Amino acid sequence: MTQDVLFEVDGAIAVITLNRPQKLNAVTPEMADAIVAAVNQCNDSETIRCVILTGAGEKAFCAGSDIGELDTYETPWQFRNRPDYCDAIRALLKPSIAAVNGYCFGGGLETAMSCDIRIASENAQFAAPEIKLGWIGGGGMAMHLAHSAGMSNAALMIMTGDPVPADKALAWGLVSDVVPRDQLLARAREIAQTIASRAPIAAETAKLNLKAAHTMPPEKAIEYERDLQTICFATEDAREGRAAFKEKRAAVFRRR
Template sequence: MSTIITEFPVSGVTLIRINRPEVRNALNLEVRRELAELFDKMTNDADVRCVVLTGNEKAFAAGADIAEMMDAGTIEMMSRGIHKLLKPIAEFSKPLIAAVNGYALGGGCELAMHADIIIAGENAQFGLPEVRLGVMPGGGGTQRLIRAVGKFKAMKMLLTGDFVSAREANTMGLVSEVVPDADVEGRAIEMASQIASYATLGLAQIKEVITAGQDLSLESALMLERKALQLLFASQDKKEGMRAFLEKRKPVFQGK
């Protein structure tokens, strides 16, 4: 049985499904390597305009595979290079939506936080419970969480290891939207289809500016934004988009 399933629900949208239901989609090295290879490949695939990453109705991913780490030492953990396997996802230039049902815990919560948009089911649960195992998050959990929800909400989750509901996560700013559990995947695909219809160059520049600008001073980030906008005025898609608006028709973007 494949641990990663790739689907193409609508034009321009690729759906990636983590498929280890017997362990609530725990992220072992095999899954991480497959995801890294897949995201690296999709970067240069013009047919991929937006990606949805999901699990199943019970779990997005319930964390790292504890059984795989139980006897690992420092040198082995260093040699696994988990941060290198996350890099193709962290640096993915195209819009990425996480569709979360059930558990998104530990490494699963960290993986979801690599997305640009998180659609959560009403019964989804998020958490970083590594402290209960005597360790701490190591896949970006501390740094991405504090940037998403602020110090005091992040510290509460990290130091207690407690889970938060989808509704609380939404209030905190950890998720983008909460929908009924049965609608999560459909809503994510619907949104991905909408995004995939837009100019890829514009989407890429928005993502790049937000990612790079969040750790810059406001003045520097605003300059980055201006330069990105000016760059887009050289694109054919800019001309097509504005011409279509004036002609009251739907634009046909070519990614040029």
């Protein structure tokens, strides 16, 4: 790990904080490795049930990759095969929430969109500015934006590189909620606590199901959903859920 990426666990909730506010939390190769390590720790944990990703400071969630580091790659092929922090976030098995404060640009936008749920502070701004520097995003930018905001809005962002404010991001479906800056983490924790209280196998399976819904033809996606439902139905947690319902008490889920 590195001091530029903080990792903390509070009960069933893990928080990954990009901690380089003086550089707008721009990600270095060392930080990318630390994000991978944090993801692996979350995936290996039997107790972590939800992960929050945020940025330190008031100005930025993440401004993307540190542009000053990009010239250290000797060839475009080496750049192509670098460890990608967006891939790391997508590799999370646990439900994830991006708590977006300030600038969410480039790879930062891709990182936020790689999370399952996104909430934003009122000062958040979202942009795909790579075109202003001569390239395009490579961490899932087009795919995520097209699915979240629609093709026209995705094209507008990718082809102009201009930022979108939080209220417009909410209207477009890029985020689920916009809150005052000082309430952002509290709102993220509130959502995370709710998810953590649900059956964890079902929550993780729901994540797989949503991913499949993006990529499979409708008939196959529904078939896959039914298979996943059957797997969940066979767990001890599902039996506990049914028993708790009959006995009119709160269920105690144990990830079994």
